[in-house]
Amino acid sequence: MMNVMRHLRVPNKSVQDVIVLLKDNDLLHNGMRIFPDSDGKHRLIPLSKSAPYDLPSYFTEFEEVIQQGKPDERANESWWAYLSRMIGEDIVREHGESWPANHEFIGDIMIVRINEEISSYKEEIALSKMASHPKVRMVMEDRGVQGELRIRDLYPIALRKDSEIITREISEEMCDTRVLVRESGKSILCDPRRAYFSTKLQTERLETLRLAKELRSMLARPLRVCDPFCGVGPALATLLGETDLVGRMLASDLNPDAVELLLDNLRRWDRRDYPTEAKKISRLHEDRIVGVADATKLHEDPSISGAWDLLLVNLPHRTVDLLPTLVPLLDRTGTSMIRGRAIAAESEIEDVNEAIRKALPPRLQGTPEPTLRIKREYSSTLRLCSFEAWIGPAP
């Protein structure tokens, strides 16, 4: 059978990023292989049959080629095949949709959500997933994000140690969860058991980059960027990667562990000295304010309030409540922007839109009303959404 199909021709150095983005957008063809182009400098990545004719804007920099596809023989040895061999096809069929078809990679850690109905098969799930992903060092169960610091409750199920896989008595010392993740050409140090981090927000970060560039061309100068819920700093990694986009920058978080990881990251991304220990927010360089802080109190500091062009608000379950304490951070003498995320019940999105509009100053003339766009399901009724608000100068 001829398998002539669409491929994205991507420079070798960008392949890992593009794979994550394609997966995130359900655009990667699962049964076909990624293979080197004849020039040795690019790879051809197969696009899913349902990929729209017009791909999202961040893929348009890559050439699309129609080419004979190569079936991925390994795809047949998926984790399902291993699982079926281990527990029998009947049990696999019996629990149908309950099995975790998806997982998330954070470095060499695989994170899986396990439905209550099949929780007695945790070990078999982990062993099957590891067999089909030989580079995974550890499989951890994701028991959800918890508390104000939004840290995931992760529980180790299986660990590769030398040539063995251990599933029992995995001690704390064995579970090193500090990992480097590659994204948009940058290495992000994170530790999902100490600070929030999600690879699934990469598309979101690229959208923020596009909006920031629009704001920069409007202001005709580098931006003063304020990220008061910055975690380990992934949104800043993307923005700092663009030449002359970030002028002044504030990066803070309530979680000292996140700030410690952020400082390590900034040392690499910003190519300057940063301390190793997380301390209360302070000016570490003339144009860099970094440290531990409660975002809702920042506006009380006169050297911080009224000083920023772009404000990132990434604490989605509290966005609407917190906006009144965050808006004073914007410099209202010119145009500014708030880029945020919010969780809302699908049936109440219009009400939340209204609440956001009420909490914000008047929008910049000629720009659309801030409006939530659904990004993914958060639970059966709740949706994770994002929005941007262009704010006009105060009269």
Ligand SMILES: C[S@@+](CC[C@H](N)C(=O)[O-])C[C@H]1O[C@@H](n2cnc3c(N)ncnc32)[C@H](O)[C@@H]1O
């Ligand atoms: C959903 S995470 C987002 C982290 C980061 N922006 C990212 O995209 O990976 C929210 C972050 O807000 C921090 N946080 C929660 N309440 C806060 C507060 N009152 N002030 C500052 N940071 C807070 C948490 O510690 C967490 O790192």
